[in-house]
Amino acid sequence: MIDKNSPLPIYAQLEEQIKERIESGNLKPGDGLPSEREYCERYGISRMTVRQAINNLVNDGYLRREKGKGTYVAEKKLEQQLQGLTSFTEDMKARGMEPSSTLLHFEIVPAPESIAQLLSVGQHEPVYRIRRIRLADGKPMALETSHIPANLVPGLTPDIVAGSLYQYIEERLRYPIDHSNQVIESAAAGEMESRHLSIPAGCPILLIQRDTFLKDGTPIETVKSAYRADRYKFVTTIRR
């Protein structure tokens, strides 16, 4: 029901009602929403109002639009723990999802200045530059660009990084991955993220930079990842 005398704007009332139906499980991921016109007729409200409510829910990740088809209830976001240094492969397997990667770049390049600093190698020393689309059950979740010192990590191949990099480092090389510094910030998808993550340009993404070190403090990897903000949320327990 919409209450036209309520101090709450009509778009916000409609927004709350749709949200409520999603949260209660009345509307499930993948369900189609009635058209804007149907909402207008059902509640006797303007198209602008309906559009505003739906836009807000799309921006908040409750709904997704498919061009030329309609608006659907979005998949539930994956909850990613912030504590614990885990790999993409481990994270997906722990959820019962199948991890895979599409390898876009695999090359050895002279370390650019900023990368050389992060990896504590001399400028122009060889580093792997690896770009992968990370998928869960075949759906793109993140676009990751890693730099790894080539002299420290011998024998890396495209086949290996199509699977788990951490597994290779820990199980084959027997290097103890110890800790990472991680920064998370929001951004809008550019052309590259849009193409590889199958989202419209301008959509929100989560940018994560992770610099990872071995037990003795040697930097082993620096990664820039773009995660789909409509598919991910980060959770943590805080104490005092």
Ligand code: GLP
């Ligand atoms: C996560 C991290 C990356 C790391 C990757 C390793 O995705 N954000 O920084 O490179 O895990 O994953 P895997 O061992 O599956 O290659």
